[in-house]
Amino acid sequence: MASMQEGRVQQFKETVTALNEQFYKWATKQWGQSPSRFWSTGMQDYLRSVAKVRREFSDVLADDDNNGSRNSSRAAAGTSTPPLAVGPPGVASVGSQAQQPKYEPQLSITPYCNTKVIHFIRHGEGFHNVGYSQNLDARLTERGWDQAHALGRHVYSNPATAGVQLVVVSPMVRALETAAGVFGIEPSQCEFDPPTCLMGAQDAQWKVRTAHAAVSLRPGVKFVAMESCRERLGPGQCDKRQALEDTQAQFPGVDFSLIESSLDDRWEAGHIESESSVVVRGFNFLAWLMQRPETNIAVVTHSAFLWFTLTCFGNEFSKPVRENLQRWYENCEMRTVVLSDGGGAGVPDKLWFRGGEAYAEPQKGLLPNVKEKGKGSLLSALQKAWAGSPPDKS
16 A cells, blocks of 8 residues: 555656756746746646646645645755655654644735626536436436526525626537526516526426426526537537527527527537637636626636646645646536635625715814815815904805
8 A cells, every 4th residue: 555655656756857848948938038028828827737746646736836835844854845745644654743834914905896606506417427428419317407497596595606697608508507506586586577598498308308397587587698618618519508599498588699600610529629729718718707797707607628628726725725626517506606706896885985185074164175086185275274354154
């Protein structure tokens, strides 16, 4: 057992060494060819590779490299490599009594108007998750529908999620069904008369589709389909979108106006979308979310899309925070994040109050009414009051 674990440790070290060597060569080349340009694309590729290694070797990593580099005892030894668990799980390793990494806060402040609350949701269990990957535009199993309904009860039992204003959903049917199961309501509970249909009723089809009653729109919640948050394109028919006309007929309560083509011209048989392509459209999707007027948004999407997008963020965080952001999503799992843009995107700051001289209240006839900017001077009013002169009434 110990020898197997030591082998994993050695494999980990070799993998990290090879990754760092590759990154070093790339950085050296960039310094020679592009010293005055940003290297952000390569940095993102490196951090995404780091996230992969962390996931693959999670069994041998006992701490994260950030806290490891902060630990004074290891820093004195000149190492920033996280300590490795070389013994069986649950058994303390040699040196486990050494000083634990010191907690250091990583605080950040962003203006509220430049933030949005995003609830990321992976679709419920689909037929492709249980062996039927060649189903065109895979749908939810019965268990997947149960998961969506359970999440819906959770969402509307919490004020933060019950206030969702917008549901952005992948145009794949399994994501649309999940969105309907979570955020829709039964027609008998709808306040509209007649109820506005979100999803039409459907019959069961063996190993393809689960029977389900019609679902109505919930008042105050908009549904928008976005191609850019669909799953990573893969070789299976499950990732090929059905004709848009068929999807629109089934989900009349969803806005499909941002879907550019009726047929899925992005999917190609046997083709797998590159990682960098998923990352780019994931980043563009987040930037699009920041441009929306809504501030409380749910995104119903897919596991690989979420993983490739989110592993570009939070790599500087401590291990628990980073893993909470980056770990793989289970079927119908929801995690809530705060999306912010220091570049300035956001919504008008309706909470801001200017204050200052222009909003000073008149006091006992000594101060002019300066609620409107330019109507007198607070300093001049005080000077006149001190001299015994009446305040300016203009």
